[in-house]
Amino acid sequence: MAQTETDLGVLGDYGDVGQPPVLQEPAAAPETPVQQQAPETPAAQPAAQPPAAAPVSSLKLVGKSVEKMGQVIQDGDGRTMYRFDKDTPKPEGKSNCNDQCAVTWPPLLSDTVPQLEGVDSKLVSLITRADGKKQVAVDGWPLYSYSLDPGPGTWKGQGVGKTWFVIQPNGKRNVECLPPGVTAPAA
Numbered sequence: 001m002a003q004t005e006t007d008l009g010v011l012g013d014y015g016d017v018g019q020p021p022v023l024q025e026p027a028a029a030p031e032t033p034v035q036q037q038a039p040e041t042p043a044a045q046p047a048a049q050p051p052a053a054a055p056v057s058s059l060k061l062v063g064k065s066v067e068k069m070g071q072v073i074q075d076g077d078g079r080t081m082y083r084f085d086k087d088t089p090k091p092e093g094k095s096n097c098n099d100q101c102a103v104t105w106p107p108l109l110s111d112t113v114p115q116l117e118g119v120d121s122k123l124v125s126l127i128t129r130a131d132g133k134k135q136v137a138v139d140g141w142p143l144y145s146y147s148l149d150p151g152p153g154t155w156k157g158q159g160v161g162k163t164w165f166v167i168q169p170n171g172k173r174n175v176e177c178l179p180p181g182v183t184a185p186a187a
Contacts, residue, residue, distance in 0.1 A: 061081070073119060127140075127142055
């Protein structure tokens with residue numbers, strides 16, 4: 001049986017690590033001695049393929065504490081995530097930030113739940129936006145970045161319009177560091 005590149009990883013699992021890989025030899029080469037090829041035994045057969053795993057997201061959410069702000073969620077690039085008080089978190093999260101709003105406040109879009117660090121997986125879900133795309137939500141609150149944040153670790157969107165707030169890993173708004181003139185909304 002000719003083996004493929006993907007079979008090479010399986011060879012080591014059966015204790016035949018010392019044999020040269022069959023892939024380097026032409027499958028029908030007459031000069032290949034029979035004793036160098038793996039025997040046709042049940043142990044040499046490739047293992048059955050496991051069922052396909054769910055796709056792993058390349059997105060990452062990190063819940064952490066940052067100086068001055070306290071608890072925040074950032075994406076894998078360090079961009080601060082926000083929630084919009086005009087969204088509807090329950091019973092199913094609903095984004096009310098569309099069109100030009102979604103240009104200024106880009107939604108965190110993904111077809112799969114992101115990798116998580118410091119954020120409880122039970123609180124993370126995907127909601128369906130008006131345009132049919134999937135958006136990541138924490139405790140039902142859709143997540144957004146702010147297009148005017150000058151870089152990773154900043155939060156210039158905090159308190160904008162008295163409706164945009166940095167989101168904490170528990171889904172609550174962070175009101176630790178509000179700009180002048182913005183007061184913490186009632187819970």
